[in-house]
Amino acid sequence: MTHKPSHPSSFRDPSGYVYIDEGVVKRAINPIYFKQYAALKDSGFFDKLFNNKVLISHKELSKSHTEIIIQPEQIPFITYPYEWSFNQYKEAALLTLKIQKFSLENGFSLKDASAFNVTFHNGKAIFIDTLSFDFYAKNTPWRAYKQFVTHFLGPLLLAHYHGSQSLKLMSEFFDGIPLKMLASMLPFKSKLSPFLYTNIHLLAKFENKHSEDYKGNAKVKPLSKKAQLNIVKTLYSYIKKLELKEDSEWGNYYNKINYSDAAFNLKAKTIDSWITNLKPEKIIDIGGNDGAFVRQITHRLEQALVCDIDNNAVDFNYVKAKTNKENYMTPFVLDVLNPSSAIGFNNKERFSFIQRIQKFTPDVTLALAVIHHISLSGNVAFNMSASFFASFSKYLIIEFPKKNDSWVERLLNSKAEFKDHFSSYSIENFEKSYAIFFDIIEKKEIDDTKRVLFLLKKQR
Amino acid sequence: MNFLYFDPAIGAMIVQAIVAAVAGVLLFSKNLLFKIKLFLGIVKTTDKDLFDDIDIEKSDIENKKSSDS
Known part of the structure; x- marks a missing residue:
């Protein structure tokens, strides 16, 4: 062999x-x-x-x-559970339950229910572990039930009660949220819900009670297929209805921006004409918010990765893409100041963002209204961010808000007495640092704004 | 043959008998409530749902219909 x-x-x-x-x-x-x-x-x-x-x-x-x-079938870019927005997470959970119900009806059963068995491809959640199916053994409970709760129901409940950022916990809790911790993080009133009491609190209690049973003394009671289907169906209907409590913060983002419709249109048009000339197949928009600028691109793209730090903006983009069947759009959550790292055994089970994006080789990278956040909120020097973008981009379309832009002023003012330490934030220094890695192909001031768009090409 | 390669989750296997019993009651009462609402004519239409029904093959038919139209 x-x-x-x-x-x-x-x-x-x-x-x-x-x-x-x-x-x-x-x-x-x-x-x-x-x-x-x-x-x-x-x-x-x-x-x-x-x-x-x-x-x-x-x-x-x-x-x-x-x-x-x-x-x-090959998937060009895998996203992981800790990079999904709330509704993406929901879709992955519902998909797993759909598959389990279908399996049971056809004499099979999922032997595991890991969230890592799902990813997003062509605008939809898709199950990627082909060998997860086993024969259904008559009257046995669902082997993967606990895993489903710790990988899917748990994170979704935490997001419901504590905000969508809780979904990031999955990068630390590799095999799902520990049940005891999960139960302790739910409010007391969750004990009054028959669904939550049994699926979380009672499950945590039973797991705790039997955790020391290494001899297998405990007797597992038989469970009919119909009863198991009832569990699956109630999980499905509960998760389908689960919503976030928080209002989406990004919602009025484009009302808060400091430029007019005309400037927005000029920016979109400039980007579109540059992109159309380059004829890319795949792009990534770093800090792409709800995908507004990617949607303005008239050139047909194979795939557009649109990431943002804000789970709610990503979620809005995802819901919009799903509703409009924009299957080329792949939204995911990413903090550019702390991109997803490689995790798991040997630090090799899940790939880092950099590893995945380098393999994806986007033709064009968009970084709009993000450099001032990287530089001023993150204190990342220009040559460091230039080297970051150069590690995976052939072409880079980057927007530079000048020092007198109101957003930049706001960020600088928040530095109080350290404001002077950021005197290097200037368009001259920006160009100097980026010229080490890139050639400037085009440069365009956006009228009525304090912003400049650059089209850069990576040096050979 | 044992294909188990993760946490045996004995407690989770045992507790499913109770979870399923409660699930059965929940489903029964939900159905009953639905029938009452249907009878009274106060059922909300759910065609704006973002996500499909649990049945894979049923949603397949829906998908085909929508892509044909």
């Missing part, structure tokens, strides 16, 4: 493993899973899931008695 070096995140499941073959993601299936694989394939179960675009499709490349190799 030729055992290929597996992908660093693919080692937990003995059924098979993912590996990269000349840049292409492939999956090897071990003999231990042959029976399940054959049943899933021959019954048409896989095909039904592919046709409904809920499971990533694959084709079988080879088959021997030692391994089966499949090649899944």
Whole structure:
């Protein structure tokens, strides 16, 4: 058996493993899973899931008695649960429940319910772990129930009660929010809800009680399929109705901006004409808010990654893209001052933002109204941000608000007595630092504003 | 054959009997309430929902319909 070096995140499941073959993601299936694989394939179960675009499709490349190799449809950019907005998270949770219900009805069951089994592709949440299905064993409870609660219901509840930033906790709690902590973070009134009492508080109590049972003395009671379906259905209807309490802060963002409609249109037009000349297929908009400027681009894009630090802005963009079926749009949450890091065993299971974006190789990077935040809020020097953008961009469209821009003034005033330390914030210094990494192709002042747009090309 | 490769979650396996019983009551009462509302004619239309129904194949038909139109 030729055992290929597996992908660093693919080692937990003995059924098979993912590996990269000349840049292409492939999956090897071990003999231990042959029976399940054959049943899933021959019954048409896989095909039904592919046709409904809920499971990533694959084709079988080879088959021997030692391994089966499949090649899944490739996903250009994977986003992780801690980069999803509230409604994206909801969609991923609902997708998992849909698949579990469909599995049960067809004699299968999900053996795990990790949030990392889902990502976003072509504008939709999609299940990417093809080997997560096992045969349903009659009258057994759902093996992955606890995992579903800690990976999906828990984070969503914390977001509901404590704000959408709670979703970021998933980058620390790799295998879901610990139940005890989760239960302690819910308000007392949650104990009065029969749904929350049983699915969170009682579950936490039972898990705590049986955590020391290493001998397997506890008897698991049989649970009918209908009863399990009832659990899945109530989880689905509860999560579907779950909302955020907070008002979206970004909501009136474009009312707060310091320039007119005419300036907005000029900015959008300039960006559009530069982009149209470059004819990119894939772009990334760093600090793209709700995708307003990406939507103004008339050139047809294969994929536009639009990230922002504000979960609510990302959520607004996602809901809009979903409603308008703008499948090229991939919104996700990212703090440019602290981009998602590589985590998991060996720090290699989940890739960092930089690793993923370098592999994605965007043709154009947009950084609009973001340099003053990086430089003044984050104290990041121009040469550092230039080197950051140069690490993954071929072309960079960057907007520079001058020192007398009202936003810049506000940021500088907030520095109080340290204001003078930021005297280096000037367009001359900006150009000097960025010229180390980029050539200036175009430069355009936006009328009626204190802002300048640059089109930069990375030096060879 | 044991495919288990994560936390055995024994407590979670046991508690599901209770969770399911409560879920059954919740679903039953919700259905009952829905039927009463339907009878009284105060059911809200839900066609503006962002997310589909739980059934994969049903939503497939909806998708096809909307893409055809």
